[in-house]
Amino acid sequence: MWHGAVKIGVNELDLDHANIDYIIRSILERCGSDLDTQLVPAFLAHIEHEEKIIAAMDRKFPAEHKKEHRHIAVVLHLLEAERNKNMIDDYKFAQEVKTLLTLHVLDFDTKLLQTTEGSC
């Protein structure tokens, strides 16, 4: 559980990451798993959740981080479209999403509590 091991310090968001990681690992370990349809919705829901949770903590969400979320959403939709057209298989699809999540957690999410300051 790689992402579950990299804590960002907000329990609800760490649980989201661990859940997405679980879906990814399930797809990678069992090709054809019905969890493949849950991966993109789970990731998109997490992005929205992350921004709401930080706002609820009275912290300003960094503009660059928000911009990266929008970029990830576009990439996720593209990957899903490629998978639906059988241009990539479930394994490649899960690997690509894993890379997206891994880089994002390391480059942005782990810095959330350090870079977000109180809004007042």
Ligand SMILES: [Fe+2]
């Ligand atoms: Fe994020």
Ligand SMILES: [Fe+2]
């Ligand atoms: Fe996140």
